[in-house]
Amino acid sequence: MIDVLFIHSPMILYKDQADAAHFKAHGGDEKSLYPLGILYIAACLEKKGHSVKVIDVAAENKTLEDILSSIALEKPRIIGISSMTTSIHSAVSLAKSIRSRFGNDILIGLGGVHMCCDPTFLKRMPYFDFGITGEAEKTFVEVVEKVKEGKKVQGVILGEAYEDLDDIPFPARHLINAGIYKRDEQMKFEVPTAGILGSRGCPYGCSFCCIPAIGQKVRLRSAKNIVDEMESVYDLCQGQYNFNDDCMTLSKKHTLEFCQELIERKLKMRWIASTRANALDEEMVRALKRAGCTDLYFGVESGSEKIRNSVIKKKVTDEQIAKAVALCRKHRILSNLFLMVGFPGETKEDMLKTVHIGTKVKADVVGIHITMPLPGTEIFEYAVKKSMLPADIIDRYARGEMGRGFRDVWPLFVPEGFTLQDLIDIKIKTYRSFYINFFWILRRIRTWFILPKKFKDDLKLFKIAIYVFVKGGTKGQLS
Numbered sequence: 151m152i153d154v155l156f157i158h159s160p161m162i163l164y165k166d167q168a169d170a171a172h173f174k175a176h177g178g179d180e181k182s183l184y185p186l187g188i189l190y191i192a193a194c195l196e197k198k199g200h201s202v203k204v205i206d207v208a209a210e211n212k213t214l215e216d217i218l219s220s221i222a223l224e225k226p227r228i229i230g231i232s233s234m235t236t237s238i239h240s241a242v243s244l245a246k247s248i249r250s251r252f253g254n255d256i257l258i259g260l261g262g263v264h265m266c267c268d269p270t271f272l273k274r275m276p277y278f279d280f281g282i283t284g285e286a287e288k289t290f291v292e293v294v295e296k297v298k299e300g301k302k303v304q305g306v307i308l309g310e311a312y313e314d315l316d317d318i319p320f321p322a323r324h325l326i327n328a329g330i331y332k333r334d335e336q337m338k339f340e341v342p343t344a345g346i347l348g349s350r351g352c353p354y355g356c357s358f359c360c361i362p363a364i365g366q367k368v369r370l371r372s373a374k375n376i377v378d379e380m381e382s383v384y385d386l387c388q389g390q391y392n393f394n395d396d397c398m399t400l401s402k403k404h405t406l407e408f409c410q411e412l413i414e415r416k417l418k419m420r421w422i423a424s425t426r427a428n429a430l431d432e433e434m435v436r437a438l439k440r441a442g443c444t445d446l447y448f449g450v451e452s453g454s455e456k457i458r459n460s461v462i463k464k465k466v467t468d469e470q471i472a473k474a475v476a477l478c479r480k481h482r483i484l485s486n487l488f489l490m491v492g493f494p495g496e497t498k499e500d501m502l503k504t505v506h507i508g509t510k511v512k513a514d515v516v517g518i519h520i521t522m523p524l525p526g527t528e529i530f531e532y533a534v535k536k537s538m539l540p541a542d543i544i545d546r547y548a549r550g551e552m553g554r555g556f557r558d559v560w561p562l563f564v565p566e567g568f569t570l571q572d573l574i575d576i577k578i579k580t581y582r583s584f585y586i587n588f589f590w591i592l593r594r595i596r597t598w599f600i601l602p603k604k605f606k607d608d609l610k611l612f613k614i615a616i617y618v619f620v621k622g623g624t625k626g627q628l629s
Contacts, residue, residue, distance in 0.1 A: 267526025363526030
């Protein structure tokens with residue numbers, strides 16, 4: 151018997167291998183990022199002497215049949231299911247199946263992003279004994295200890311967050327097979343990057359983002375603590391890391407301290423991170439480069455400053471974007487722009503500005519998606535209010551009434567006067583005009599001489615390029 155079994159809910163839960171073979175391509179990038187949230191909680195439980203196992207359903211290619219067999223073998227006291235909105239139907243199906251097979255012998259809990267954005271979900275879907283909103287490292291430990299003492303645990307529990315992130319033990323990576331977390335275009339022999347979380351929270355309130363509903367208080371790990379973790383998994387990832395922070399460079403002081411810590415350790419590391427164009431200056435970019443940063447991802451969203459700031463509430467100007475990309479180019483860090491199309495009040499002119507902004511500022515890479523209205527966001531509330539989405543869409547999706555999977559099932563945001571095909575055409579136009587461009591090709595060839603490894607990376611991307619130029623996205627892209 152073990153104390154806790156964590157299950158990372160997938161976007162689609164296959165019943166058995168025959169079902170998996172019949173319904174393969176459901177989209178998503180859930181097989182390339184390991185579940186850091188679960189691994190942090192697991193580390194806290196192990197530190198207190200509790201036994202833990204983890205099943206990452208999609209990454210491990212597990213079926214419902216496999217999961218139920220594992221539960222019968224492990225006999226956990228508690229099962230914690232972590233779910234985003236994209237996978238909430240699978241989470242409900244799991245809970246129902248576990249209850250049907252094992253009765254009330256096992257306590258079933260729900261956590262993750264969806265629970266945080268929709269805390270009344272348990273009342274509408276009474277298949278879970280309890281749910282935790284917010285951060286759960288401290289709270290889940292308390293739940294386990296209460297259960298072991300024979301006390302009852304039920305209902306929605308507000309998670310207690312750590313004030314000092316350095317007090318949290320490093321994620322329990324030994325509970326997963328880190329080698330299986332690869333993107334579709336990666337080669338079998340490649341070593342996956344290690345996910346690192348250097349901070350929590352974001353002070354901004356973008357209308358498409360659920361962070362405001364989850365918690366905006368920003369807390370930073372110390373530079374030493376972050377680099378200690380990087381060093382502890384150095385051999386596992388061969389010095390390659392992916393920072394999952396919402397914005398890596400919110401604090402200039404902290405960013406410079408982190409870079410200096412990396413430089414002083416003299417470890418050969420390569421890493422990527424996300425940031426904002428208004429949270430960067432030349433001193434920081436210079437330090438990032440010296441510390442091993444190869445790519446920065448910028449959430450630009452719209453090429454229209456009006457839509458970006460009045461509708462999305464990004465609070466970033468065109469001038470700041472151009473300056474940030476120019477600084478990256480100067481210091482040989484690749485700039486990647488995240489773009490979106492499909493916002494309230496957006497016009498064809500606004501969309502065309504999004505199409506061309508990557509070329510205009512001479513970015514290295516662009517990616518574009520159609521806005522997805524998800525619970526906990528202003529866009530979702532707007533869409534429900536305007537009857538663009540049914541008010542009970544979450545429950546209908548959770549019950550499986552809308553179909554299987556998530557892509558092509560959950561609606562996208564289509565502004566008044568446009569069709570979904572119009573937005574897909576904008577995506578196609580963006581990719582074609584940016585990448586099939588003489589000046590971009592010249593810049594990319596120059597990049598290969600400066601950063602030879604990027605040539606190898608690009609070779610892997612060439613095989614999906616035609617599909618992207620025709621369809622407006624990769625096979626796994628949700629929107």
